[in-house]
Structures are given as C-alpha cells and as structure tokens.
Amino acid sequence: xxxxxxxxxxxxxxxxxxxxxxxxxxxxxxxxxxxxxxxxxxxxxxxxxxxxxxxxxxxxxxxxxxxxxxxxxxxxxxxxxxxxxxxxxxxxxxxxxxxxxxxxxxxxxxxxxxxxxxxxxxxxxxxxxxxxxxx
Amino acid sequence: xxxxxxxxxxxxxxxxxxxxxxxxxxxxxxxxxxxxxxxxxxxxxxxxxxxxxxxxxxxxxxxxxxxxxxxxxxxxxxxxxxxxxxxxxxxxxxxxxxxxxxxxxxxxxxxxxxxxxxxxxxxxxxxxxxxxxxx
DNA sequence: TTCCTTGGTTACGTGGAGGGAACCATGACG
DNA sequence: CGTCATGGTTCCCTCCACGTAACCAAGGAA
Numbered sequence: 001x002x003x004x005x006x007x008x009x010x011x012x013x014x015x016x017x018x019x020x021x022x023x024x025x026x027x028x029x030x031x032x033x034x035x036x037x038x039x040x041x042x043x044x045x046x047x048x049x050x051x052x053x054x055x056x057x058x059x060x061x062x063x064x065x066x067x068x069x070x071x072x073x074x075x076x077x078x079x080x081x082x083x084x085x086x087x088x089x090x091x092x093x094x095x096x097x098x099x100x101x102x103x104x105x106x107x108x109x110x111x112x113x114x115x116x117x118x119x120x121x122x123x124x125x126x127x128x129x130x131x132x133x134x135x
Numbered sequence: 136x137x138x139x140x141x142x143x144x145x146x147x148x149x150x151x152x153x154x155x156x157x158x159x160x161x162x163x164x165x166x167x168x169x170x171x172x173x174x175x176x177x178x179x180x181x182x183x184x185x186x187x188x189x190x191x192x193x194x195x196x197x198x199x200x201x202x203x204x205x206x207x208x209x210x211x212x213x214x215x216x217x218x219x220x221x222x223x224x225x226x227x228x229x230x231x232x233x234x235x236x237x238x239x240x241x242x243x244x245x246x247x248x249x250x251x252x253x254x255x256x257x258x259x260x261x262x263x264x265x266x267x268x269x270x
Numbered sequence: 271t272t273c274c275t276t277g278g279t280t281a282c283g284t285g286g287a288g289g290g291a292a293c294c295a296t297g298a299c300g
Numbered sequence: 301c302g303t304c305a306t307g308g309t310t311c312c313c314t315c316c317a318c319g320t321a322a323c324c325a326a327g328g329a330a
Contacts (some may be wrong), residue, residue, distance in 0.1 A: 028294060029253035030246055031180050038173025041316070043165075056277050067319065080262025092327055093276040103259050108254040117245040118168035124238050125168065128217025175288070191307050202289065227297050228306040258320060 033110075037082060041066055041074040043111050046100065049084065050108045053099035085106050136162075173218060176201055176209040178246050181218060181235065185243045188234035218242055 032056040037043055041063070048054060048062055060071055075098055078084040083104035100108065172178060176198070183189060183197050195206055210233055213219040218239035224230040235243065 030249050033253045034173050080267040081260050113248055115165050118165045125216045128214055132215040
C-alpha cells in the first residue's frame with residue numbers, strides 16, 4: 001500500500017480523518033478516543049510506558065505477543081497523537097526511547113478510570129451474559 | 136463518580152495494576168470490556184439511551200448512519216451484557232422499548248468522563264497530528 | 271569473514287467487523 | 301385487494317486490523 005511520502009507503511013490516516021470530519025456531537029469525540037484506545041495494543045503500551053521510558057526491545061519483551069510490526073505501528077500512532085515522545089540516541093547499535101508526554105499521562109489517567117470501571121463490573125457483565133445465554 | 140472525579144480519589148490504581156500485572160484472566164477481562172465498548176455503535180447507542188427509553192425506529196432515526204442490521208446486533212450485544220433492557224409491547228404494530236439498566240447508566244457515566252477528557256484535549260491531539268503530519 | 275545486536279520495514283494472508291439491499295410477518299386502514 | 305408501519309433478519313460483499321515471516325543497515329566482536 002505505502003500510502004504517503006515516506007515510503008513506509010503507515011496507519012491509515014485517511015480513515016481517522018474521516019472519523020474526525022464528523023463533528024458536532026460529544027459522542028463523536030468519545031468515538032474518536034475509543035478508536036485510539038480501543039485498538040489492540042495502545043492501552044497496554046500506554047500502561048507499560050506509565051512505568052517510565054522504555055526502549056523498543058524493552059517494550060517488545062515487556063508486552064508478550066506483540067509483533068515488531070504492531071509495536072512500531074501502535075507507537076507511531078501514539079506519537080502522532082502526541083501521547084508518546086520518541087527520542088533517538090545516535091549510538092551504535094541505535095537506541096530509541098519512548099516516553100509518555102504530559103498529554104499521554106492524562107490519557108493514562110483516563111484509561112485507568114476506564115479499566116477501573118471494567119474491573120468493577122466485569123462480574124456483572126459475566127452474570128448478565130450467562131443469564132442471557134441460558135435463555 | 137460521574138463527570139468530575141472530585142467526589143473521591145476513586146480509582147484503585149493498585150488493583151488495576153495487579154490485574155494488569157497478571158498476564159492472565161483479569162487483563163483479558165479488561166480487554167474484553169474494551170472490545171465491547173470499543174465497537175462502532177455501542178457508546179453512541181448508550182449515549183442516546185441516556186436521554187430515556189427509545190424505540191427501535193426512534194434509535195434508527197436518532198443515530199444517523201446506523202443500519203437496521205447493526206442497530207439490531209449492537210442492541211442485542213448491549214442487552215446480553217446487561218446494559219440495556221428490551222421490553223416488547225404486544226401491540227399492533229409491534230412496539231419495542233430499549234432502556235438503560237442501572238449497569239448501563241454506570242457505563243454512561245464512564246463514557247461521560249471519557250467525553251470530558253476528549254473535549255479537554257481534542258485541540259491538543261489535533262495540534263499534535265497536524266505537527267506530525269507536517270513533518 | 272561471519273555473527274551479533276538494535277530498531278525497525280516489507281510482503282503476504284486471513285478473519286471478522288461492518289455496509290447495502292432485499293426480504294419478512296402482522297394487522298389496521300382504505 | 302393493496303398499502304403502510306413496525307421491528308427486525310438474511311445474504312453478500314468489501315475493507316482493514318492484525319498476524320506471520322522474512323528481510324535490512326550499521327558496526328563491533330570473535
């Protein structure tokens with residue numbers, strides 16, 4: 001595919017732009033945030049970075065199951081939205097640090113409240129599902 | 136806690152940290168709930184139902200862009216998880232009411248805190264995106 | 271010379287979420 | 301009889317998020 005200029009595979013910005021084009025309702029903003037937070041790895045990565053700056057391979061090891069492709073893509077999405085700062089140290093071998101920005105920390109706080117709600121009501125949801133499926 | 140968070144230092148960070156530290160079921164539950172809330176229409180529908188019970192075609196008209204297929208599927212998912220109560224009035228033509236359960240209202244509260252965060256930082260995100268895309 | 275590391279990129283394949291449109295049962299109304 | 305409204309269901313198709321695997325550049329070590 002190789003969308004735009006850099007010759008690198010990238011996140012589909014057009015789709016995000018389309019989502020942003022629909023404005024007006026606050027619910028649209030929530031959807032926008034959920035598109036970001038609701039993907040498979042963003043919350044996990046933000047949570048991991050909440051413990052301090054990490055290098056690429058540290059994240060790779062610290063987040064079991066993530067592929068370098070998804071790690072790279074997710075980090076770039078978070079960087080694009082201003083949640084993560086990417087710092088390259090021109091050493092050999094290369095060393096790249098990823099850290100939460102202040103904005104990223106506010107996202108982390110919001111994610112915590114979402115997780116808190118999830119944990120509080122996970123049992124309620126499970127019960128409701130079992131009851132529904134029993135019928 | 137609804138919008139402010141001023142009521143209590145409500146978020147149990149230690150508990151969430153514990154849940155996420157265990158690379159097992161609790162973390163999966165969090166992801167499970169995020170998957171439910173992160174789909175395309177759930178939050179929008181919950182937001183809509185926050186204004187009171189609605190009938191199928193009222194939702195269809197009130198949520199622009201949703202197809203009857205997705206409306207039906209999403210409502211059933213929300214009902215299964217205990218967020219929505221479906222009430223059939225055996226009239227002619229049939230009349231079906233969807234309303235938030237108490238559990239659904241807690242989800243709405245959480246969505247509200249998300250909205251606040253989103254509205255607070257929407258400009259930051261937009262700026263970050265423009266800056267990133269400019270490079 | 272060959273291997274090791276870091277920090278990625280690229281090609282390829284797949285499942286499932288979601289869109290579109292047609293279809294359906296019921297009964298009142300005209 | 302045909303038409304309208306409600307509250308959906310079913311089929312088909314597209315697209316893209318994600319997974320897998322291979323590859324790459326640079327330089328130090330052995």
